[in-house]
Amino acid sequence: MADIIRRDPHAEWIARNRLHPLHALIQTNMHGEHARWMGPNGIIRKNPHAALGFSGPNGLRRIDRSGSQQGGAVRRQGEQQASQLLLHRVEEPAFIIAVVPDLIGGRLSSHDRDLLGLARQLAGSSGAVLAVVFGEHRETGFDIAGVDRLLQLSGHEYEGYSPEQRVVALRAIEGQFLPRHWLLPDSRTGGGELGRRFAATLHERPATRVWQVKEGQCIGRAGAGSEDLARPLPKVVLACAECAEPVSEARYEARAVTLADIHSLRVLARIEDMGAVAVDPARVPMAEAEFILSGGNGVQDWDLFHRAAQVLGATEGASRVAVDEGHMPRHRQVGATGTWVTARVYLAVGISGAVQHLQGISACDKVIAINLNPGCDMVKRADLSIVADSNAVLQALIDLVEAYRRGEQREAA
Amino acid sequence: MSDALLDVITLVSVGSHPMSARARRAEQDARAVELGLHLVGDRLTVLHAGNPYEESLRAYLGMGLPALHVLEQPKGADALPVLANYLQEAHVQVVLTGTQAETGEGSGMLPYLLAEALGWPLVVGLADVESVEAGYAQVLQALPRGQRRRLKVRLPFIGSVDNAAPAARQSAFGPARRGEITLEDVEVVDDLLWHEAALQPARPRPKRLKVIKAKTAADRFRAATAKATGEGGQILRDVSPQAGAEAIFKVLCEEGVIR
Numbered sequence: 326m327a328d329i330i331r332r333d334p335h336a337e338w339i340a341r342n343r344l345h346p347l348h349a350l351i352q353t354n355m356h357g358e359h360a361r362w363m364g365p366n367g368i369i370r371k372n373p374h375a376a377l378g379f380s381g382p383n384g385l386r387r388i389d390r391s392g393s394q395q396g397g398a399v400r401r402q403g404e405q406q407a408s409q410l411l412l413h414r415v416e417e418p419a420f421i422i423a424v425v426p427d428l429i430g431g432r433l434s435s436h437d438r439d440l441l442g443l444a445r446q447l448a449g450s451s452g453a454v455l456a457v458v459f460g461e462h463r464e465t466g467f468d469i470a471g472v473d474r475l476l477q478l479s480g481h482e483y484e485g486y487s488p489e490q491r492v493v494a495l496r497a498i499e500g501q502f503l504p505r506h507w508l509l510p511d512s513r514t515g516g517g518e519l520g521r522r523f524a525a526t527l528h529e530r531p532a533t534r535v536w537q538v539k540e541g542q543c544i545g546r547a548g549a550g551s552e553d554l555a556r557p558l559p560k561v562v563l564a565c566a567e568c569a570e571p572v573s574e575a576r577y578e579a580r581a582v583t584l585a586d587i588h589s590l591r592v593l594a595r596i597e598d599m600g601a602v603a604v605d606p607a608r609v610p611m612a613e614a615e616f617i618l619s620g621g622n623g624v625q626d627w628d629l630f631h632r633a634a635q636v637l638g639a640t641e642g643a644s645r646v647a648v649d650e651g652h653m654p655r656h657r658q659v660g661a662t663g664t665w666v667t668a669r670v671y672l673a674v675g676i677s678g679a680v681q682h683l684q685g686i687s688a689c690d691k692v693i694a695i696n697l698n699p700g701c702d703m704v705k706r707a708d709l710s711i712v713a714d715s716n717a718v719l720q721a722l723i724d725l726v727e728a729y730r731r732g733e734q735r736e737a738a
Numbered sequence: 739m740s741d742a743l744l745d746v747i748t749l750v751s752v753g754s755h756p757m758s759a760r761a762r763r764a765e766q767d768a769r770a771v772e773l774g775l776h777l778v779g780d781r782l783t784v785l786h787a788g789n790p791y792e793e794s795l796r797a798y799l800g801m802g803l804p805a806l807h808v809l810e811q812p813k814g815a816d817a818l819p820v821l822a823n824y825l826q827e828a829h830v831q832v833v834l835t836g837t838q839a840e841t842g843e844g845s846g847m848l849p850y851l852l853a854e855a856l857g858w859p860l861v862v863g864l865a866d867v868e869s870v871e872a873g874y875a876q877v878l879q880a881l882p883r884g885q886r887r888r889l890k891v892r893l894p895f896i897g898s899v900d901n902a903a904p905a906a907r908q909s910a911f912g913p914a915r916r917g918e919i920t921l922e923d924v925e926v927v928d929d930l931l932w933h934e935a936a937l938q939p940a941r942p943r944p945k946r947l948k949v950i951k952a953k954t955a956a957d958r959f960r961a962a963t964a965k966a967t968g969e970g971g972q973i974l975r976d977v978s979p980q981a982g983a984e985a986i987f988k989v990l991c992e993e994g995v996i997r
Binding site: 430486489513514517518521522524525526528530531533534536544546547548549550551552553554555556557567570573595596597598599600601602603604608609610613614615616637638639669670672690691693695699704705706707708709710711712713714717718719720721722724725726729 | 753754756759839840841842843844845846847850851853854859860861862863876878879882883884885886887888889890891892895931934935936937938939940941943946951971972973974975976977979980982983984985986987989990993994995996997
C-alpha cells in the first residue's frame with residue numbers, strides 16, 4: 326500500500342494560487358524537506374518557489390542567476406556545505422603521522438594547513454593524523470584541516486619560550502604513540518627550531534626544507550638554495566610552505582587524546598626566558614611589522630596620529646594620498662605602489678581603500694577600519710569597522726590603552 | 739662587557755655566492771665572526787673543518803684575525819664528530835656558528851647535533867650577547883618581525899647566528915695574506931647521508947594553481963570575479979567614540995599586539 330502515490334489536488338491548487346488565504350501555510354510546508362517530492366510518474370519534482378531564490382523587498386520571490394546574489398538562502402547553503410563534507414573516521418589507526426603546527430596567533434596558518442595536507446597524504450585511509458598543540462589555541466577548524474587526533478598540552482611550563490620542555494613532551498609522545506613520521510613546518514616562527522632540536526635528541530637526520538614528497542622519496546632544498554637534496558623519506562620531516570595541497574574534501578574527527586604521564590615531563594630549563602624586549606616600532610621594517618597603524622586622507626590631526634602609534638606600540642604606515650600631501654615620508658606608503666605589508670593586525674584610519682592599497686594589505690590577517698563613510702571599500706574588507714570621526718576614536722583609544730597600562734602597573738606593584 | 743676569562747670559538751665554513759656560485763666567506767658565519775670579535779677581540783679562535791688550502795677561507799682572516807685553525811678533512815666527510823671532539827677539549831664558554839651552510843646539505847642541523855653531543859644548551863638566532871657573569875650569559879634572541887627576546891643561558895653554550903646579528907665588517911686584503919692558517923690532522927669519518935641521498939641542481943618549484951571547486955557556473959563566475967572582501971566583517975555605526983575604541987581595544991588584546 327505504501328508505494329501508492331497519493332496526491333492532494335486541493336493543496337496543490339492552493340499552492341499555485343498566491344491569493345488564497347492558506348497559501349502561506351502550504352508554502353511553509355513546501356520548504357525544507359517538502360521542497361522535493363515524488364511526482365505521480367515517479368519523477369522527482371522540485372518546488373522552484375521554495376528551493377530557489379529569496380524574497381525581494383516587495384515580498385516577491387527573486388531568482389538572481391548572475392552570481393552576485395545576496396539573499397539569505399545562499400549564505401545558508403554555504404554554511405551547510407561545511408557540515409555536509411563526508412566525515413572520515415579512523416577507529417583503530419594502523420599507524421600515526423604526527424604534526425606539530427606552529428599556530429601563529431593561536432590559529433592554523435596556511436603553512437600549517439599545507440603540512441596537514443601532506444600528513445593526510447602520508448596517512449592514507451588507514452593511518453591517523455595526530456596534531457600536537459602546545460598551550461591554548463583559538464582554532465575551531467581542526468576537523469576540516471584534516472586532524473584525526475588532537476593532543477593539547479597546556480600548562481604554564483609551555484608558555485613563552487620553552488623549547489627544551491617542548492622537546493621532552495614530544496619525546497614522551499614518541500614513546501606513547503610511536504608515530505611513523507613527524508612533520509613540522511620549517512619556519513622561523515618555531516617549527517624549524519623545535520623540529521631540529523627534536524631530531525637531534527632522537528639522533529635522526531631530518532629532511533629539511535622539503536617541498537615535494539612522492540613515493541617514499543622527498544626532495545628538499547640544500548645549501549643556499551641552488552641545489553636540491555633527494556633522499557628516502559626519513560622519520561622527521563621539516564617541510565616548506567606549499568609542500569602539499571591542504572585538505573578540502575572531507576571532514577575528520579579531531580578527537581582529543583591525552584598523554585599518559587604528564588607530570589613527569591618537567592625539566593630543569595637551561596635557557597630561561599626573560600621576556601620580550603621593547604623594540605622601537607619605528608625601526609622595524611614595515612614589510613615585516615606585526616602591527617601597523619596606517620593613516621590616510623581622513624586623518625586631520627597628525628600629531629594625534631603619531632601619539633596613538635607611540636602609545637599603541639604600532640609601526641606607522643600611510644596611504645598614497647597622505648604621502649603625496651606630505652604628511653608622511655615616502656617609505657611609509659602601504660600598497661601595491663609602496664610596500665606590501667604582512668602585518669597580523671592592520672588598523673586603517675581614514676583610508677577609503679583604493680585597489681592598490683587593498684592589494685598591499687592582502688596578506689594582513691585582521692584589518693580594523695575607522696572611517697566616516699560606511700560604504701567604502703576598506704570597510705568592506707575590514708573585519709571590524711567603526712563608522713565615526715577618527716580623531717575622537719583615536720583619542721579614546723589612547724586613553725583606554727594608557728588606563729590599561731596604568732592598571733597593569735598597579736597590579737604588578 | 740667582555741669578561742677577561744671568556745673564551746669564544748667561531749665555527750666557519752666556505753660559502754658560495756648566490757649569483758656566480760664562486761666560493762666566498764659565508765654570510766652568516768662572517769656575522770658569527772663579527773659577534774665573536776665584539777666579545778673578545780682578537781683572542782677569538784676561528785675553526786674550520788675541511789680543506790685548509792681553500793683560498794676563500796682567507797677572507798675570514800681579513801676581518802682582523804691573526805690565525806685560523808683548520809681540522810683537515812676531505813670533501814664528503816662528517817664534520818660533526820671531529821668538531822665535537824675538538825670542542826670537548828677546548829675549554830671554551832661560547833661557541834658561535836651560522837644557522838646553515840651555503841653549500842652541501844645545508845640542513846642547519848650542525849649546531850643542534852653539536853649541542854646534543856656536548857650536552858650544552860643552544861640559543862638559536864643569537865642577535866647580541868649582553869653580559870656574561872657567574873656562569874650565565876644574558877643574550878638577545880632575534881625573532882621574526884624584527885622582535886627581540888632576552889634569554890639567560892647557562893655557560894658553556896652554543897649560539898647560532900642568523901641575518902639579524904650585526905653585519906660583518908669588510909675583509910681587508912693585507913691581513914688576509916698575512917694571517918696564518920694552522921692545520922691539524924684528524925680522523926676522517928664518512929658522512930653516512932651520502933650513501934642514500936644525492937644532490938641535484940635545484941628545480942624550480944611548481945606554482946600552486948588556483949583550483950576552483952565550484953559545482954555550478956554561477957559559483958565559478960563568482961570565484962573568478964570576486965573582490966578582496968572579508969566575509970561578514972562587523973560594522974559599528976552610531977556608536978560613541980569610547981564604545982568604538984573599546985571594540986578596537988578588545989580585538990587588539992585578543993590578537994596580543996598590546997604589550
